[in-house]
Amino acid sequence: IYAVFTDSLSLSTPSRAIRYLSKLRQKRIELIGDVLSKEGFDLALLQEVRISLRHCHITWPWAHHCGMIGSGLCVFSRHQILDTFLYQYSVNGYPYMFQHGDWFTGKSVGLVVLKIHGIIFNVYVTHLHAEYCREKDIYLPHRVVQAWELCQFIQHTSKGADVVLLGGDLNMHPEDVGIRLLRSWAGLQDSFIAAERVEGCEEGCTLVPANCFTSKKELRCYPKGIRIDYILYKVFYEIKCKSHETTMGTSPNKDLPYSDHEVVMATLSVDKRPSAKDLNHPRVGECPSSTDLKQEEWSLVDILNEARMEVRVGLHSAQLRQHSCTRMALLAWLLLLLQGAMGLSSLCGGALQPPFPRLSFSLLGLLAVVVLLISAMFYLFHTIEVRVLQRTEEQMRVGLQTLQDKLSAQ
Numbered sequence: 001i002y003a004v005f006t007d008s009l010s011l012s013t014p015s016r017a018i019r020y021l022s023k024l025r026q027k028r029i030e031l032i033g034d035v036l037s038k039e040g041f042d043l044a045l046l047q048e049v050r051i052s053l054r055h056c057h058i059t060w061p062w063a064h065h066c067g068m069i070g071s072g073l074c075v076f077s078r079h080q081i082l083d084t085f086l087y088q089y090s091v092n093g094y095p096y097m098f099q100h101g102d103w104f105t106g107k108s109v110g111l112v113v114l115k116i117h118g119i120i121f122n123v124y125v126t127h128l129h130a131e132y133c134r135e136k137d138i139y140l141p142h143r144v145v146q147a148w149e150l151c152q153f154i155q156h157t158s159k160g161a162d163v164v165l166l167g168g169d170l171n172m173h174p175e176d177v178g179i180r181l182l183r184s185w186a187g188l189q190d191s192f193i194a195a196e197r198v199e200g201c202e203e204g205c206t207l208v209p210a211n212c213f214t215s216k217k218e219l220r221c222y223p224k225g226i227r228i229d230y231i232l233y234k235v236f237y238e239i240k241c242k243s244h245e246t247t248m249g250t251s252p253n254k255d256l257p258y259s260d261h262e263v264v265m266a267t268l269s270v271d272k273r274p275s276a277k278d279l280n281h282p283r284v285g286e287c288p289s290s291t292d293l294k295q296e297e298w299s300l301v302d303i304l305n306e307a308r309m310e311v312r313v314g315l316h317s318a319q320l321r322q323h324s325c326t327r328m329a330l331l332a333w334l335l336l337l338l339q340g341a342m343g344l345s346s347l348c349g350g351a352l353q354p355p356f357p358r359l360s361f362s363l364l365g366l367l368a369v370v371v372l373l374i375s376a377m378f379y380l381f382h383t384i385e386v387r388v389l390q391r392t393e394e395q396m397r398v399g400l401q402t403l404q405d406k407l408s409a410q
Contacts, residue, residue: 024256031251032258036060036076041265042116044076045125045167064112071108073125083113087153089146090388093129093139095381102129102139109150109168111157119237119270122161126150126168128178131228134221141314143171144307145392147178151186152395163270164188164234169261171228177306179230184300185399188232191244191266200246201225206262210249213260231266238271294410301403308396315389322382329375335368 036044049065049072062081066073071088075081087109093102109126128146129139147170158164166188172178174190182188192204205225207214219225233239245265250257339361 027256028258042078043123046074047127047169048072049074066110070106071127073108073110075112075125077114079114079116081112082115085111089149091142091145091385093142100132109153119162120160121163121165122158124154124166128171130171141310144178144310147181148392151182154186162236166232169229174227177310180303181307182232184303188234191231191241194241195244197243201248201262203227204246206246206264208249208262211257211260213257229261229264231264240269242267242269297403297407304396304400308393311389311393315393318382318385318389322379322386325375325379325382329372329379332368332372332375339365
């Protein structure tokens, strides 16, 4: 299975494949179309595809696009697509952060079911919330929640699959808690680590300084680049990752990159014989088969605790924002009441008179109404955010308790 993933049509934050804003957009579309048409890939997983598939000029037998408006997830396949599904993450940034725009795109995970030589493949393509400032990452709790939901989505939809394949822009470094959660809880292997042969950028980096579209500000602390794009997999057959490759700034024989992200390619060899090693996360009631498995379970407890703590931090921040919206709404409401009292007194010939001209008095009332409505809207948004974070924290607590009970019984 020769699979390719690329963050296909993005440029650099915030201009991501947007018509009239992305540089050399049409040329890069043609480059991507050429490489997908000429190379013998079985699968191509793309994100941020903001154009119709008919504009790609790619003659693949099967394709599925989740929409030009929204997640922009796209799958090309040489093999018949049996089923598809799309799940949008519960939290995804903030609507008032216009300069980032993640909330408006609706980050999601797409599922495509394939059957290749009698083997059922569940292929997942996703794009998680971006990291705009590593030192003060206000979106980290949302990204951890997305990683957790991705784990749960894979676990609950891959019961009948023989091979699970995940590709996407996860916007996390390899050592981040979200990646460790995917590898431990969902039981996914990293193609870069498992590959017999690795070619391309050093340490598998997918954002590199050599790429002319990459924001140099993002890489000021990482001169070699960073790896945030992954191909991960889990199987119930014997499997080998023959190779893991990345492009290195420009497309072959061209002076133009496909994207601000490097293309990630992996070649997997699947044997139909059942695997001796079950890569699922530890199940309730099972006894560990070895000391290594027990150590992995304790490591999973630590990872879950760390992820749960990040969610708690995000929950506390969301509750503070919720309370701020409440106070703002109350102040606006009090101002409206005061203005109403002054207006009634003036109409009835009372002593209370507006302290400034009638036009200014009316504009102030209009401002109070606008602030009240915006505060109420944001209060509702942050209430939903609080509920999602509470629900996720509770799910993690249950999973953690189950693991600890199992380990205590051993």
